Amino acid sequence: MQNVTDEGDAMKRIRWCIIGAGGIADRRAIPALLEDDQNEIAAVMDRVPEVAEEVAKKYGVARWFSDEEEMLRAVDCDAVYIATPVFCHKAQALLCLKYDRHVFIEKPLSMTEKEGIEIVDAFKKAGKKMMVGYMMRYHNLHRKAAEIIKDGGIGKINLVRMQFSCWYPEIEGAWRQNKALSGGGCIMDLAVHCMDLFTCLTDDWIDQCHAFYGTKTFQYEVEDSAIISFVSKGGILGHIDVNFNVPDAAIASKVEILGTAGSLVAEGTLGQEERGMLKYIYAPQGDYEAQQSASVANAKEFIGEESNVYLKQFRAFNEMLLSEADYSNAERALKIQALCDQIYQK
Numbered sequence: 287m288q289n290v291t292d293e294g295d296a297m298k299r300i301r302w303c304i305i306g307a308g309g310i311a312d313r314r315a316i317p318a319l320l321e322d323d324q325n326e327i328a329a330v331m332d333r334v335p336e337v338a339e340e341v342a343k344k345y346g347v348a349r350w351f352s353d354e355e356e357m358l359r360a361v362d363c364d365a366v367y368i369a370t371p372v373f374c375h376k377a378q379a380l381l382c383l384k385y386d387r388h389v390f391i392e393k394p395l396s397m398t399e400k401e402g403i404e405i406v407d408a409f410k411k412a413g414k415k416m417m418v419g420y421m422m423r424y425h426n427l428h429r430k431a432a433e434i435i436k437d438g439g440i441g442k443i444n445l446v447r448m449q450f451s452c453w454y455p456e457i458e459g460a461w462r463q464n465k466a467l468s469g470g471g472c473i474m475d476l477a478v479h480c481m482d483l484f485t486c487l488t489d490d491w492i493d494q495c496h497a498f499y500g501t502k503t504f505q506y507e508v509e510d511s512a513i514i515s516f517v518s519k520g521g522i523l524g525h526i527d528v529n530f531n532v533p534d535a536a537i538a539s540k541v542e543i544l545g546t547a548g549s550l551v552a553e554g555t556l557g558q559e560e561r562g563m564l565k566y567i568y569a570p571q572g573d574y575e576a577q578q579s580a581s582v583a584n585a586k587e588f589i590g591e592e593s594n595v596y597l598k599q600f601r602a603f604n605e606m607l608l609s610e611a612d613y614s615n616a617e618r619a620l621k622i623q624a625l626c627d628q629i630y631q632k
């Protein structure tokens with residue numbers, strides 16, 4: 287079997303190891319990797335040995351470990367997927383680098399921007415490749431919206447609003463509810479996706495932000511509610527609200543982009559599945575309309591095809607493995623950490 291470092295015409299195989307097998311790795315990432323013939327999973331590791339064994343057996347992976355260094359020493363692989371609590375990311379990414387491996391790290395990249403810079407600089411220096419798992423940018427409706435915006439289809443953007451919530455009550459021992467392990471609550475978990483998506487949609491950066499946030503409903507120490515106001519480098523004003531205390535079925539996620547010639551509204555597109563709908567209104571207007579009798583006769587609706595954003599993100603990573611290193615994803619992930627630091631005033 288050829289792997290990514292081999293020369294020749296045959297399809298390049300990519301051998302993966304997994305660190306942190308039990309959560310999103312099991313639910314989404316491993317199935318997505320295995321959907322593509324190009325990938326092979328050589329070994330899985332989890333801090334909990336039973337989890338490593340169970341996941342390995344479930345997916346027919348030959349080897350499993352409960353120590354990451356032991357796995358990296360023993361198993362030949364091209365890339366490592368890291369899906370552990372955020373406080374583990376830096377040490378595990380740098381360990382992979384020590385063993386000369388490329389890495390795909392789940393979002394958010396790190397606890398702070400400073401930690402993130404240490405990771406990205408080390409990968410750049412070593413010429414190894416890395417990517418952070420902001421998969422929502424691969425959603426076909428987000429791509430469609432970005433294309434409409436790029437073609438000038440809603441004119442000049444003035445405002446972007448995003449809202450992303452879920453129900454996340456107290457769970458004994460949950461790392462996300464412990465600030466020292468997660469770095470924060472719904473901002474580090476949910477708002478970071480919105481920040482990445484803003485850049486994907488507008489090709490602009492969030493430059494400055496200010497937030498009100500707190501723990502309103504639950505007893506844990508991280509925030510369960512937040513509103514973030516921002517301004518982009520290009521002057522777009524925006525708003526992100528994220529909550530851990532809204533029932534899943536009570537509200538669909540929403541992304542609204544208002545421009546001088548129209549608008550785009552995506553509903554139900556933020557999340558782990560490629561679903562939802564996108565409404566596009568093109569309605570350039572010359573004169574002031576005193577009657578204010580707006581009609582939306584020229585609204586178009588797009589329904590997303592069912593696909594898999596995780597599969598697409600790994601394909602993007604694999605393409606990078608087989609070509610030049612591209613740190614633009616890592617740089618974006620760093621800017622997101624800088625915004626989180628700004629909000630938390632770290």
Ligand SMILES: NC(=O)c1ccc[n+]([C@@H]2O[C@H](COP(=O)([O-])OP(=O)(O)OC[C@H]3O[C@@H](n4cnc5c(N)ncnc54)[C@H](O)[C@@H]3O)[C@@H](O)[C@H]2O)c1
Pocket residue numbers: 305306307308309310311331332333334337368369370371372374392393394419420421461475558
């Ligand atoms: N992109 C997405 O859609 C998405 C969704 C959920 C989580 N995430 C990210 O994935 C990462 C993991 O989140 P999760 O929801 O899977 O968490 P989880 O707690 O559900 O699963 C984490 C797994 O890692 C294991 N683990 C814990 N500490 C470890 C260590 N030091 N070494 C090895 N294994 C360890 C745990 O036993 C568990 O099996 C986080 O960065 C999170 O933000 C991304």
